Amino acid sequence: MAAVEIAGYKGRTFIAADAVRWGAVFGFAALCFIAGDKHPWLAAYPDSWVVPVADWVNHGMDWFVERFRDGFKMLSALLGMPMHLLQRLLQWLPWPAVLGVFAIVSHRAGGWRLAAFTTGALLYTLLVGYWSEAMNTLALVGVSVPLSVALGFGLGLMGFRWPRFERPLQGMLDLMQTVPAFAYLIPILLLFGFGPVVGLVASIIYAAPPMVKNTMLGLRSVPEELVESGLMSGCSKRQLFWNVEFPAALRQIMVGVNQTTMAALSMVIIAAIIGGFNDIGWEVLMTMRKAQFGQSLLSGLVIVLLAMILDRISWGLAFQDSGPSSRSRRRRYGYPAAALAAVLLSLGIVALIPEIRTAPETWITSPADLLNDWVNFVLREYAAVIEGIKNAVLFYGMMPFRIGLSQSITPFTWGIEMSAEVVAVYLALVGAAAVWCYRRFGWRGIVPVAIFGAVLFYGTTGIPWPAFMAVIALLAFEAGGLSVMALALASMAFILITGLWNEAMLSVYLSGLAVLICCVVGGALGIWAAHSDRVSSILRPINDALQTMPQFALLIPVLMFFQVGELTALIAILIYAIVPAIRYTEHGLRTVPSHVVEAARQVGCTRRQMLWEVKLPLAMPVIMLGLNQTIMYALAMLVIAALVGTRDLGQAIYIALGKADAGMGFVAGLSVALVAIVADRIIQAWSRKRRAALGLAAS
Amino acid sequence: MSSLKTLYSHAAGIAVAFGLGASLSGSAQAADLGAVDEPIRLAMVEWTGARITTEIAGNVLERMGYEVEYVTAGNYPQFTALADGSLHATLEVWTNNAGELYPKLKEAGKIVDIGPLGLETREGWMYPVHMKSICPGLPDWKALKDCANQLATAETFPNGRILSYPADWGTRSVDMIKGLDIPFEALPAGSEGALVAELKAAVQTEKPLVMMFWAPHWVLAEVDVEWVDLPKYEPACTEDPSWGPNPNAVNDCGVSPPLVNKAAWTGFEKKWPAAWEFLKNFQMDAKEQEKLMLRIDQQGEDLEAATTAWVEENKAVWEPWVKAAM
Structure with a gap:
């Protein structure tokens, strides 16, 4: 609030120009609404104007595949080789050997606690009967993670060394992370041929970006003095890098490794959709197809546990405190020797008792069935309550946003007819809000009220496209100037002329609503966790699980409770996108410098003031990064949400997949990415501006 | 060729x-x-x-x-x-x-x-047996006309809701609703898992549900369902508007049993x-x-x-x- 006043004061001479711009845009929008009845092309972009970009892409794709297929097939064989070798090895080793080696490595990385965790997790995998599938998954991840890390590190280094390379790199990374993998599965399949290599390539594309970003960030934040002292002591360029810069940046780089590992494991399901590899993702896929909640949760848990093991081990190995020399000798020779002994011992045991070699196929069905029964129980007992919740959320929350109050107020939903009186009441309410905001914030306060008022009345899908484009363009301009506006306009134009406007609007509606809820609920949970260690320690494993658990597994009960439809889709997005909102809010609040907090306390801040006036503003940069990630996650989930029945861009991608229409998939996938990137750029620019206004250093 | x-x-x-x-x-x-x-x-x-x-x-x-x-x-x-x-x-x-x-x-x-x-298949609209008390005229398809209200949901109101195949499997339900001229809307389910989950839930709660489905399918061994009696498919149905109960539209019939090949x-x-x-x-x-x-x-x-x-x-x-x- 203070910021707005300051900005308003400073920009007094520009107020007129600003106000005129908003006035013009609103006038134009109003004109579009009025003229929409007479000129239907304003309300809906005509099909006959659609530019067949998808067809062009398909032609280009055919040409490319025809020409380069052999090269890619060779590459495919090359990539497949280490994976198949690793698969053979892991399958050949009896399970006690693998378990032993993992336990020993875990002990080396994190002591007895980690060793116990790893052993427990692997025993679980064994007991639920997914050992051999889990080994196949490990073979896939065991190749995709090192490749992603190497590729990401190389690209990050290039971005660090040659700043000119950075901008195009950043754009590419954003695309790699936001274009849903389903959109490029068909091209990869055609180029690389059927098999697990397709999943490998897809997971490298998706998992490499965090490595690149963290490598650049880490290397860039190496203190100047450190580099200088290295130069003074006569380091060569190579020495400087490996002995000074790299160790100093290692912590941040390891964050990248961690994120890459998680991302690679979340792609296991994608790899399974292609097939050719009987891995854990395939098992999950089958249970999902049967809508067996318990079973899919138990098998999905194997993926979660594998992710946790790999994550904790890589983290531990990177940040060992180097102990005294006697211990380090044990480390150097003792661990490999123990690992070797474990392998030999298990091979010996297997030679004596061959039955042990084959992992047991037993399947613990009792916990799975118990979970299923529990879901059924809730479903039967609370059917009326669930129905009530569903209808309330749909009638009063979601439908107004989608089709607007103008269409969602009916006797069936709200119990009243949409009469002239109701419109008058609504207009009066909006008017009152506008007046209040004007008094409080000046004319700028009217802008959000007008936008919200129109969206709520006509719905996201009921806004004429020229009006929507004009408002977004001006928002982009206000936030980040001409360059952001140009990006926003170009992106919207692409979506429009490729004929995906309606789908994109549905996506904006669904993910926008989800992001809004994530900010409120996730933000609140993050604040709570930042102030209570107990809450924090409860939330952390839940967050880990939400991120790596195959999402559809969690959706089965949601589907059973709320049926196919947009509410289920919204919940699907929420449970995934809320994680960064929680994590970054907590992290941001916890890293507020303690001396600032102390100073504020001495000045006599109340708890409330401390949070709103001191901690939250200072944590804003981190929270904004969380918002960025929340948006990215929400849009990434559109594809999964399509599995519970949506009609947005995510569904368009599935339809393209079914038709093997690479062009259509590309266009729809790129549209998702563009929505994400535009939203991100506008919000980032706006937050930079605000931070500057608050006098916080831009970081 | x-x-x-x-x-x-x-x-x-x-x-x-x-x-x-x-x-x-x-x-x-x-x-x-x-x-x-x-x-x-x-x-x-x-x-x-x-x-x-x-x-x-x-x-x-x-x-x-x-x-x-x-x-x-x-x-x-x-x-x-x-x-x-x-x-x-x-x-x-x-x-x-x-x-x-x-x-x-x-x-x-x-x-x-x-x-x-040589697998004998079947495809069409079906419903869990408790639907019979909700919509007594079933399995005759004409009964659906009067049951649109019971099957209406927030998303489809005033039309009834028919749960349809995932969008990437085609639009047969939409065509049939148009052809038979019944006040319904087809909602794409998104995936087989979603179809099955909803069927299981409807059986548990005895909620109204009509959905597109196929046989043989394992879930049909677990729940009791019946198929809507639709005019039997003939090629003429999809080509000649005058064929079938609706003289003005094509697709006013059920689905031809899907072919299963090797x-x-x-x-x-x-x-x-x-x-x-x-x-x-x-x-x-x-x-x-x-x-x-x-x-x-x-x-x-x-x-x-x-x-x-x-x-x-x-x-x-x-x-x-x-x-x-x-």
């Missing part, structure tokens, strides 16, 4: 079978086993019915002396694999839900059909002539498949064990197919 090609390759196959078979076993119709030392890779797709079909065929192929490898494969991606020879055959292709890769590759001559599987890599016949002949003869009975589905999905029996036992017990069914091939 493609059919010419198949015809030609058939002729060649029979010629080969004739020459070599005659010298080996003396039987006029017999085919050579071919490359027994190289494994035949069969596509193992994700639904239980197809897995049963594949395991049974594979089991018999092994008894014939072949080496068989089962490779997991997605329903759409498997066809690229068949085209480049990294998979050799797939035994349960539902032509109503095979994506567009299958017809495209077939037309381009990159995969070949081995013929119908498909293979183009080099299959040459490489394993006897296996090819066997797969051509190989048929799957829907009742038998359903029985096995029940045992595997509901009673938790192991897929391999159950199918092996079936092959053991049903020699009379498959031995003639093998005899005709070898």
Whole structure:
């Protein structure tokens, strides 16, 4: 609030120009609404104007595949080789050997606690009967993670060394992370041929970006003095890098490794959709197809546990405190020797008792069935309550946003007819809000009220496209100037002329609503966790699980409770996108410098003031990064949400997949990415501006 | 052109079978086993019915002396694999839900059909039995007209809701609603899992539900359903508006039972002539498949064990197919 006043004061001479711009845009929008009845092309972009970009892409794709297929097939064989070798090895080793080696490595990385965790997790995998599938998954991840890390590190280094390379790199990374993998599965399949290599390539594309970003960030934040002292002591360029810069940046780089590992494991399901590899993702896929909640949760848990093991081990190995020399000798020779002994011992045991070699196929069905029964129980007992919740959320929350109050107020939903009186009441309410905001914030306060008022009345899908484009363009301009506006306009134009406007609007509606809820609920949970260690320690494993658990597994009960439809889709997005909102809010609040907090306390801040006036503003940069990630996650989930029945861009991608229409998939996938990137750029620019206004250093 | 090609390759196959078979076993119709030392890779797709079909065929192929490898494969991606020879055959292709890769590759001559599987199928609108008290006129489709209100939801009001196939499987329900002129809206389910989850939930809560579905399907062994009686499909229904109950529209009828085919890599016949002949003869009975589905999905029996036992017990069914091939 203070910021707005300051900005308003400073920009007094520009107020007129600003106000005129908003006035013009609103006038134009109003004109579009009025003229929409007479000129239907304003309300809906005509099909006959659609530019067949998808067809062009398909032609280009055919040409490319025809020409380069052999090269890619060779590459495919090359990539497949280490994976198949690793698969053979892991399958050949009896399970006690693998378990032993993992336990020993875990002990080396994190002591007895980690060793116990790893052993427990692997025993679980064994007991639920997914050992051999889990080994196949490990073979896939065991190749995709090192490749992603190497590729990401190389690209990050290039971005660090040659700043000119950075901008195009950043754009590419954003695309790699936001274009849903389903959109490029068909091209990869055609180029690389059927098999697990397709999943490998897809997971490298998706998992490499965090490595690149963290490598650049880490290397860039190496203190100047450190580099200088290295130069003074006569380091060569190579020495400087490996002995000074790299160790100093290692912590941040390891964050990248961690994120890459998680991302690679979340792609296991994608790899399974292609097939050719009987891995854990395939098992999950089958249970999902049967809508067996318990079973899919138990098998999905194997993926979660594998992710946790790999994550904790890589983290531990990177940040060992180097102990005294006697211990380090044990480390150097003792661990490999123990690992070797474990392998030999298990091979010996297997030679004596061959039955042990084959992992047991037993399947613990009792916990799975118990979970299923529990879901059924809730479903039967609370059917009326669930129905009530569903209808309330749909009638009063979601439908107004989608089709607007103008269409969602009916006797069936709200119990009243949409009469002239109701419109008058609504207009009066909006008017009152506008007046209040004007008094409080000046004319700028009217802008959000007008936008919200129109969206709520006509719905996201009921806004004429020229009006929507004009408002977004001006928002982009206000936030980040001409360059952001140009990006926003170009992106919207692409979506429009490729004929995906309606789908994109549905996506904006669904993910926008989800992001809004994530900010409120996730933000609140993050604040709570930042102030209570107990809450924090409860939330952390839940967050880990939400991120790596195959999402559809969690959706089965949601589907059973709320049926196919947009509410289920919204919940699907929420449970995934809320994680960064929680994590970054907590992290941001916890890293507020303690001396600032102390100073504020001495000045006599109340708890409330401390949070709103001191901690939250200072944590804003981190929270904004969380918002960025929340948006990215929400849009990434559109594809999964399509599995519970949506009609947005995510569904368009599935339809393209079914038709093997690479062009259509590309266009729809790129549209998702563009929505994400535009939203991100506008919000980032706006937050930079605000931070500057608050006098916080831009970081 | 493609059919010419198949015809030609058939002729060649029979010629080969004739020459070599005659010298080996003396039987006029017999085919050579071919490359027994190289494994035949069969596509193992994700639904239980197809897995049963594949395991049974594979089991018999092994008894014939072949080496068989089962490779997991997605329903759409498997066809690229068949085209480049990294998979050799797939035994349960539902032509109503095979994506567009299958017809495209077939037309381009990159995969070949081995013929119908003989699985009696059914597709159409169905409902859990408790619907009868909600909409008493069922199973007659005309009853739906008066039940739109009971089936209406927030998203479809004032129309009734029919849960339809995922959007990427086509738009048959939408066409039928239009053709029959009933006040309904088809809501795409998004995935098979979503269809099944909703069916299970509707049975638990006795909520109203009408949905597009197909048989044989394992879930039909678990829940009691009935099918909506729709005007029987005829080709004229989709071409001639005057056909059927609605004189002004096409598609005013049910769905033709989907065809289920077997498909293979183009080099299959040459490489394993006897296996090819066997797969051509190989048929799957829907009742038998359903029985096995029940045992595997509901009673938790192991897929391999159950199918092996079936092959053991049903020699009379498959031995003639093998005899005709070898």
